Amino acid sequence: MPTYIVSSTTGLLTDDAKAGIAREITRAHSSATGAQGFFAQVMFSDIPQGYHFMGGVKIETGQIFVHGHIRAGRTPEQKAQLLTDILQSVERITGMQRRFIWAYISELPPENMIEYGQVLPQPGTEREWFEALPEAERKYLLSIAEAQG
Numbered sequence: 771m772p773t774y775i776v777s778s779t780t781g782l783l784t785d786d787a788k789a790g791i792a793r794e795i796t797r798a799h800s801s802a803t804g805a806q807g808f809f810a811q812v813m814f815s816d817i818p819q820g821y822h823f824m825g826g827v828k829i830e831t832g833q834i835f836v837h838g839h840i841r842a843g844r845t846p847e848q849k850a851q852l853l854t855d856i857l858q859s860v861e862r863i864t865g866m867q868r869r870f871i872w873a874y875i876s877e878l879p880p881e882n883m884i885e886y887g888q889v890l891p892q893p894g895t896e897r898e899w900f901e902a903l904p905e906a907e908r909k910y911l912l913s914i915a916e917a918q919g
Contacts, residue, residue, distance in 0.1 A: 771809040772799050772840045779832040780816040787863055788814050794859035802852035808914040834871045842877035843893040
């Protein structure tokens with residue numbers, strides 16, 4: 771359900787850092803929203819040196835940008851907790867200064883999203899939505915939950 775895209779300067783994040791950031795974003799999302807962790811997906815993309823500009827000026831420093839797409843309906847407090855937790859986690863894992871870590875959340879109405887062939891539920895009704903999924907989809911998601919430990 772939630773999708774987080776982490777973009778960073780090419781070579782800035784090691785495989786271990788990516789894995790740690792993915793775990794921490796998943797944990798932060800679950801903690802702030804109450805949604806099961808197996809719904810969160812985190813994807814990484816590299817920004818080649820010289821491809822990032824601010825104010826029309828090429829940026830020479832390493833940057834990390836986290837853009838989360840979440841379902842609308844979360845409280846301002848939940849969103850503030852989520853953003854703060856993501857920032858602190860990325861800062862701790864990477865050792866980057868805060869000024870080089872940016873995090874945004876974009877909200878999408880659940881009815882504008884389809885996953886596993888189903889329109890997504892309103893926040894707070896995930897369990898009922900999950901139980902209504904076909905067995906193959908439930909098993910797949912549960913296998914992800916088991917891998918999380």
